[in-house]
Amino acid sequence: xxxxxxxxxxxxEEQPANDPALTAIDPELSAPENATDExxxxxxxxxxxxxxxxxxxxxxxxxxxxxPIPVLQRSVLRVSYVPxxxxxxxxxxxxxxxxxxxxxxxxxxxxxxxxDSLHQDLCLIDPAANPPAGSSxxxxxxxxxxxxxxxxxxxxxxPENPFAHMSIVRPDREPVSTDGEKYHSIRLYEELPxxxxxxDHVLTVLDEVPVEELAEEFLLQPASDxxxxxxxxxxxxxxxxxxxxxxxxxxxxxxxxxxxxxxxxVPMSIARFYHRKDLTYRPVAGLDVYPVxxxxxxxxxxxxxxxxxxxxxxxxxxxxxxxxxxSDRGSxxxxxxxxxxxxxxxxxxxxxxxxxxxxEAHDKKRANAKxxxxxxxxxxxxAKAASARRGKKR
Numbered sequence: 001x002x003x004x005x006x007x008x009x010x011x012x013e014e015q016p017a018n019d020p021a022l023t024a025i026d027p028e029l030s031a032p033e034n035a036t037d038e039x040x041x042x043x044x045x046x047x048x049x050x051x052x053x054x055x056x057x058x059x060x061x062x063x064x065x066x067x068p069i070p071v072l073q074r075s076v077l078r079v080s081y082v083p084x085x086x087x088x089x090x091x092x093x094x095x096x097x098x099x100x101x102x103x104x105x106x107x108x109x110x111x112x113x114x115x116d117s118l119h120q121d122l123c124l125i126d127p128a129a130n131p132p133a134g135s136s137x138x139x140x141x142x143x144x145x146x147x148x149x150x151x152x153x154x155x156x157x158x159p160e161n162p163f164a165h166m167s168i169v170r171p172d173r174e175p176v177s178t179d180g181e182k183y184h185s186i187r188l189y190e191e192l193p194x195x196x197x198x199x200d201h202v203l204t205v206l207d208e209v210p211v212e213e214l215a216e217e218f219l220l221q222p223a224s225d226x227x228x229x230x231x232x233x234x235x236x237x238x239x240x241x242x243x244x245x246x247x248x249x250x251x252x253x254x255x256x257x258x259x260x261x262x263x264x265x266v267p268m269s270i271a272r273f274y275h276r277k278d279l280t281y282r283p284v285a286g287l288d289v290y291p292v293x294x295x296x297x298x299x300x301x302x303x304x305x306x307x308x309x310x311x312x313x314x315x316x317x318x319x320x321x322x323x324x325x326x327s328d329r330g331s332x333x334x335x336x337x338x339x340x341x342x343x344x345x346x347x348x349x350x351x352x353x354x355x356x357x358x359x360e361a362h363d364k365k366r367a368n369a370k371x372x373x374x375x376x377x378x379x380x381x382x383a384k385a386a387s388a389r390r391g392k393k394r
Contacts, residue, residue: 075105077312080117080164084273093319107164114169121159158297166296183295190289191267194281196257211286218262220253228286
């Protein structure tokens, strides 16, 4: 997963033929064989147009490695994560506990697009209302990669069917995620800051680079993003007068580091994710760590979430908090259900064994009474005992 990989958005995807909601209707196949030319012409004009994915939505949020939209739509819970985040342990735990009952979709998104995935609808659009460039009136021609401009995508506070219900983000890239009035947030872990530099750079002789050693180094990011560096390099930056490039992705900025333009301070996971043979990294002492948060939007007042969705969110929260599969909180997990079924079967077997033991003892007693010539007396006693039991039940 890389943030700068070419996107294939704007090209219609082949939808499964057995899903009428996601497939295009071929007018020639839908018309009966014995229909007249006039009926076939009318069918061509009135048949629904092919359904396309919204190109702006995918280009802005989703990465090419993400699952197809129809697959995401079939999932019950979706969790997005930004590049270099490693949420595999939590996803694996979910699949182990709830995978046979609830489908979880892992949604990789582009840099700083975690919050966008929470506020965009996961939907398909009809090109008849907003046809892409190069499409014919019948909607049967292929759509080129360069599509026409679309109207702005509507951003909702809490969409009914969002790209993702929860997102794992970096608050330093998306500071709005720390707004407690808009989002719930859980701090998952922290990442060490490292400086990416060429392998032949003089600072590679150090195992850990103090921030003071970067006072005369050009960083490919705003100095205000790193207060400690801004303070120690103020005098050098005023004399150097170099302009920091804007609007670049992590991968593009790291390519500038490889070209010798400057250095770049990032969380260690990003340095490992975009590793190159001609680059290396060193931890930077004196800088704050980079936190990673799990965030999800607060439900609007007076419009609570459905109980089913809220239960799923709480189940995933329990997983990231380290709640075990045998915990009494949350939905029943696969392990808990297996233990409950095993206990019920063991209880039923014990009950059946006890009933068989009572029946065998009764039969043995009757056989001994008959053998000793007391069968009539034993029958009277048995009937008297049964009558007494019936009287107690009444």
